[in-house]
Amino acid sequence: xxxxxxxxxxxxxxxxxxxxxxxxxxxxxxxxxxxxxxxxxxxxxxxxxxxxxxxxxxxxxxxxxxxxxxxxxxxxxxxxxxxxxxxxxxxxxxxxxxxxxxxxxxxxxxxxxxxxxxxxxxxxxxxxxxxxxxxxxxxxxxxxxxxxxxxxxxxxxxxxxxxxxxxxxxxxxxxxxxxxxxxxxxxxxxxxxxxxxxxxxxxxxxxxxxxxxxxxxxxxxxxxxxxxxxxxxxxxxxxxxxxxxxxxxxxxxxxxxxxxxxxxxxxxxxxxxxxxxxxxxxxxxxxxxxxxxxxxxxxxxxxxxxxxxxxxxxxxxxxxxxxxxxxxxxxxxxxxxxxxxxxxxxxxxxxxxxxx
Amino acid sequence: xxxxxxxxxxxxxxxxxxxxxxxxxxxxxxxxxxxxxxxxxxxxxxxxxxxxxxxxxxxxxxxxxxxxxxxxxxxxxxxxxxxxxxxxxxxxxxxxxxxxxxxxxxxxxxxxxxxxxxxxxxxxxxxxxxxxxxxxxxxxxxxxxxxxxxxxxxxxxxxxxxxxxxxxxxxxxxxxxxxxxxxxxxxxxxxxxxxxxxxxxxxxxxxxxxxxxxxxxxxxxxxxxxxxxxxxxxxxxxxxxxxxxxxxxxxxxxxxxxxxxxxxxxxxxxxxxxxxxxxxxxxxxxxxxxxxxxxxxxxxxxxxxxxxxxxxxxxxxxxxxxxxxxxxxxxxxxxxxxxxxxxxxxxxxxxxxxxxxxxxxxxxxxxxxxxxxxxxxxxxxxxxxxxxxxxxxxxxxxxxxxxxxxxxxxxxxxxxxxxxxxxxxxxxxxxxxxxxxxxxxxxxxxxxxxxxxxxxxxxxxxxxxxxxxxxxxxxxxxxxxxxxxxxxxxxxxxxxxxxxxxxxxxxxxxxxxxxxxxxxxxxxxxxxxxxxxxxxxxxxxxxxx
Numbered sequence: 001x002x003x004x005x006x007x008x009x010x011x012x013x014x015x016x017x018x019x020x021x022x023x024x025x026x027x028x029x030x031x032x033x034x035x036x037x038x039x040x041x042x043x044x045x046x047x048x049x050x051x052x053x054x055x056x057x058x059x060x061x062x063x064x065x066x067x068x069x070x071x072x073x074x075x076x077x078x079x080x081x082x083x084x085x086x087x088x089x090x091x092x093x094x095x096x097x098x099x100x101x102x103x104x105x106x107x108x109x110x111x112x113x114x115x116x117x118x119x120x121x122x123x124x125x126x127x128x129x130x131x132x133x134x135x136x137x138x139x140x141x142x143x144x145x146x147x148x149x150x151x152x153x154x155x156x157x158x159x160x161x162x163x164x165x166x167x168x169x170x171x172x173x174x175x176x177x178x179x180x181x182x183x184x185x186x187x188x189x190x191x192x193x194x195x196x197x198x199x200x201x202x203x204x205x206x207x208x209x210x211x212x213x214x215x216x217x218x219x220x221x222x223x224x225x226x227x228x229x230x231x232x233x234x235x236x237x238x239x240x241x242x243x244x245x246x247x248x249x250x251x252x253x254x255x256x257x258x259x260x261x262x263x264x265x266x267x268x269x270x271x272x273x274x275x276x277x278x279x280x281x282x283x284x285x286x287x288x289x290x291x292x293x294x295x296x297x298x299x300x301x302x303x304x305x306x307x308x309x310x311x312x313x314x315x316x317x318x319x320x321x322x323x324x325x326x327x328x329x330x331x332x333x334x335x336x337x338x339x340x341x342x343x344x345x346x347x348x349x350x351x352x353x354x355x356x
Numbered sequence: 357x358x359x360x361x362x363x364x365x366x367x368x369x370x371x372x373x374x375x376x377x378x379x380x381x382x383x384x385x386x387x388x389x390x391x392x393x394x395x396x397x398x399x400x401x402x403x404x405x406x407x408x409x410x411x412x413x414x415x416x417x418x419x420x421x422x423x424x425x426x427x428x429x430x431x432x433x434x435x436x437x438x439x440x441x442x443x444x445x446x447x448x449x450x451x452x453x454x455x456x457x458x459x460x461x462x463x464x465x466x467x468x469x470x471x472x473x474x475x476x477x478x479x480x481x482x483x484x485x486x487x488x489x490x491x492x493x494x495x496x497x498x499x500x501x502x503x504x505x506x507x508x509x510x511x512x513x514x515x516x517x518x519x520x521x522x523x524x525x526x527x528x529x530x531x532x533x534x535x536x537x538x539x540x541x542x543x544x545x546x547x548x549x550x551x552x553x554x555x556x557x558x559x560x561x562x563x564x565x566x567x568x569x570x571x572x573x574x575x576x577x578x579x580x581x582x583x584x585x586x587x588x589x590x591x592x593x594x595x596x597x598x599x600x601x602x603x604x605x606x607x608x609x610x611x612x613x614x615x616x617x618x619x620x621x622x623x624x625x626x627x628x629x630x631x632x633x634x635x636x637x638x639x640x641x642x643x644x645x646x647x648x649x650x651x652x653x654x655x656x657x658x659x660x661x662x663x664x665x666x667x668x669x670x671x672x673x674x675x676x677x678x679x680x681x682x683x684x685x686x687x688x689x690x691x692x693x694x695x696x697x698x699x700x701x702x703x704x705x706x707x708x709x710x711x712x713x714x715x716x717x718x719x720x721x722x723x724x725x726x727x728x729x730x731x732x733x734x735x736x737x738x739x740x741x742x743x744x745x746x747x748x749x750x751x752x753x754x755x756x757x758x759x760x761x762x763x764x765x766x767x768x769x770x771x772x773x774x775x776x777x778x779x780x781x782x783x784x785x786x787x788x789x790x791x792x793x794x795x796x797x798x799x800x801x802x803x804x805x806x807x808x809x810x811x812x813x814x815x816x817x818x819x820x821x822x823x824x825x826x827x828x829x830x831x832x833x834x835x836x837x838x839x840x841x842x843x844x845x846x847x848x849x850x851x852x853x854x855x856x857x858x859x860x861x862x863x864x865x866x867x868x869x870x871x872x873x874x875x876x877x878x879x880x881x882x883x884x885x886x887x888x889x890x891x892x893x894x895x896x897x898x899x900x901x
Contacts, residue, residue, distance in 0.1 A: 059664040155545045159567075159882065229658055230730055238553040238656045239886050320724070322731045323658025325883045326567055 002298050005121035032124055036114050040262060047261040048075040051315055058319040085250040093247065097151035102248065102255040104144030109259040111137040116269045117191050119279045119300045130191035131183055134270060135176050142168040145234065145244050152247040160243030163326055164227065164234030170333040171224040177341035178214040181348045182274045185211065195278035200285045202277035210348040215275045217341055222267035223314050227260065230321035233329060268310035272303060279303040360432060363401050367391060378835065382437040389449040395424060395434060396454055402428045405747050406455040408863040410848055411465035413494045414439065418446050418471055427747060430768040450476035456875065457750035457868050468493035478519040483577035483900065486515040492585050537573055538563050549578045553656050553886045556896025567881045572874045580900040587860040592618050592827045593692060595860065600686045602862060603898035605645040606841035608637050608687045613838035615690045616771060617847040620836060621829040626821055630694035632814045635773035637689055639803040644673040645841035646796040653793060653890030654725050657734060662725045669717050676706050692827060694820025707811050711804050718797060735790040739876045739888045742787055749875060750868040753843025755892055758795045759787035765839040777806045792891040828855045840865055842893055862901060866894035
């Protein structure tokens with residue numbers, strides 16, 4: 001297996017031969033920051049392009065075709081446009097909170113992004129409470145959304161933010177509970193360990209029925225967390241024009257836009273890490289030849305392939321389903337998903353104690 | 357009809373004329389309310405559908421014509437007329453407590469002719485700004501721009517929220533007071549004039565309690581073009597071009613109706629071939645309009661893919677139009693006496709190809725959206741409209757039929773080639789959002805059946821009758837009803853023997869639909885309001901005329 005870790009280790013050794021430990025660490029921190037931001041931005045561009053193409057496919061259209069071959073540079077052009085756009089100064093907003101909201105949303109998203117193990121050792125932070133960290137940091141985003149709705153001083157944004165608050169806080173519950181099911185199975189919260197454990201059977205296979213239930217619940221609840229259709233009530237463009245980010249323009253709007261796409265990827269990445277073996281190739285115990293062939297494919301590719309399959313599922317749902325109403329949305333969470341997740345935890349306990 | 361004659365004979369103060377199924381009943385203005393209430397509430401007559409209220413300026417007197425239709429005898433019409441001599445302070449009794457739709461119609465008459473209706477709870481102007489000077493449809497209206505300069509500021513919300521009410525006390529004194537539209541603590545949100553879900557430039561002011569809707573106040577007139585006023589200065593063939601711009605999604609049907617009204621006046625024999633072609637074009641328009649209505653409703657509920665599907669299939673019809681009529685959206689096809697050109701050689705083949713294609717695609721539409729559990733959950737049990745309410749609100753077309761009100765003009769009073777086609781009038785009884793949704797898809801199927809029967813049997817001969825170069829309508833009033841895609845579209849032409857009409861009025865099916873939205877969306881959620889708007893499928897240029 002070719003791990004990206006070999007590259008990072010080489011950089012580390014290279015720096016340490018010329019610099020003291022402190023300076024080497026300092027430069028590495030900067031490097032990691034730059035790399036994360038760059039990957040974050042590039043991934044967003046790719047995701048926007050992918051979404052536009054897939055959406056066009058569902059809608060019997062062609063999607064972007066003009067900029068570059070197959071329109072692949074369309075999102076680059078859009079990025080340049082959004083960077084150059086004027087930030088419109090809006091009267092009667094709370095300017096500090098208004099700006100802060102956009103930063104909060106994107107910071108929460110980037111912090112989560114940093115903790116995802118893309119490959120062995122390719123992970124900015126690897127705690128022993130990794131799952132906790134993911135849940136905690138990703139839920140910071142809701143503060144940004146609420147602030148955006150409040151600071152804009154607009155009735156649409158206010159309704160959007162309130163809907164968003166109700167929605168995100170509710171769906172965080174089943175999200176967390178379904179992740180806890182996997183923590184019970186793994187016995188650890190450290191993401192790297194969780195991935196290592198799945199070397200011979202991904203959690204979704206190892207955990208049997210409760211893991212499958214948890215996976216489905218996580219996909220639904222996670223999808224709801226990203227504020228995308230059929231759960232796009234906070235934005236609901238046919239009702240609230242653009243919901244909580246109605247008043248934003250230029251790159252401030254761009255931050256919300258980026259965060260929305262990356263959150264979709266992050267949810268897919270977490271699902272990949274916890275349920276689908278993360279960067280671990282598909283191994284079947286006993287089939288050594290097959291396992292070796294699988295090992296030739298680099299783990300990073302495995303990771304992104306799995307994550308993009310989850311993203312595709314999300315897009316599929318997004319472009320097929322109509323939007324839920326707020327009471328139906330909350331009913332789904334509190335009357336169906338939550339009780340099922342709680343039961344599922346019990347089921348997983350039984351599974352862990354008696355079956356494995 | 358004998359029974360109507362007899363019962364109308366019980367009104368001693370009224371003068372009654374009968375001319376092919378239309379009774380003209382003229383009453384003095386003091387007896388107006390009594391007559392209207394008698395016509396509506398007498399169970400043997402039950403003229404309970406108020407089609408339109410038409411304000412008239414006869415020169416020295418002002419008048420109002422109420423067009424009524426009966427659910428018992430749907431093909432009979434009563435034109436209830438009254439006049440007032442007072443041009444300074446014209447007062448007439450309001451019938452807004454008899455019909456829910458009357459309030460809005462009376463506001464329109466008030467706006468354009470300055471007639472004040474006593475006891476109407478909301479006597480604001482409807483289309484023009486509250487500070488507009490003069491009444492445009494009066495013959496002595498001063499249109500000089502100095503009097504009404506282009507406004508440089510928005511209309512004051514205070515003005516828009518003050519509802520003047522005029523009452524007459526027991527002593528005969530005129531009393532005026534104002535009511536407030538919203539309470540001080542209401543959370544009022546503006547949906548429109550620029551909003552993704554209002555299907556045009558409609559302004560809904562909505563009082564919310566959290567997500568629940570407490571009150572809706574529609575504001576019209578943002579794209580009012582004064583078509584009825586323009587018509588008074590145009591010749592009859594010129595007027596036809598304006599009708600396509602009313603409800604632009606069923607433009608050919610509007611134009612067909614206007615042509616029929618003029619032909620009625622001229623007593624012109626239209627060739628059978630023209631009738632067939634017009635009917636086929638009308639049905640294609642109806643399919644296109646329903647497809648767009650379906651797609652828009654789905655989009656209002658958040659399913660953008662469905663909208664694109666609807667547009668995709670509609671495109672086929674637009675292509676057929678382009679070949680034959682030259683226009684896509686504004687077909688400009690019917691003319692007085694027939695149609696503009698003969699059909700394109702490919703027309704019949706393309707329509708015949710379209711029919712099986714559309715049937716296949718309808719299945720796909722059902723698969724994508726009708727069967728979707730989220731869509732079903734949202735549509736079922738929301739937005740109940742009873743049959744009585746639908747009649748009282750004048751919610752014609754698919755909306756009324758979804759509530760069980762049989763009001764299809766194609767069946768009631770067959771015009772053009774509809775009498776040669778065998779088709780069912782789609783009726784449902786529940787009156788819920790889902791019924792309004794599904795009835796449109798069912799009607800597409802019926803329209804396909806009509807097309808199938810007519811397309812192979814287009815008779816030969818001329819496609820248009822010869823008309824004079826200058827068309828002058830004989831003196832009289834001509835009223836024609838046709839079934840538009842969203843409801844009954846009526847044309848009223850009052851001619852004084854000139855080449856210009858004296859007064860033209862178009863019944864807008866959409867205006868009553870917005871009024872319906874006002875009635876059924878209370879106590880639903882914001883998301884439902886948008887969806888209900890989609891299910892009623894109104895088009896704003898049709899309201900604003």
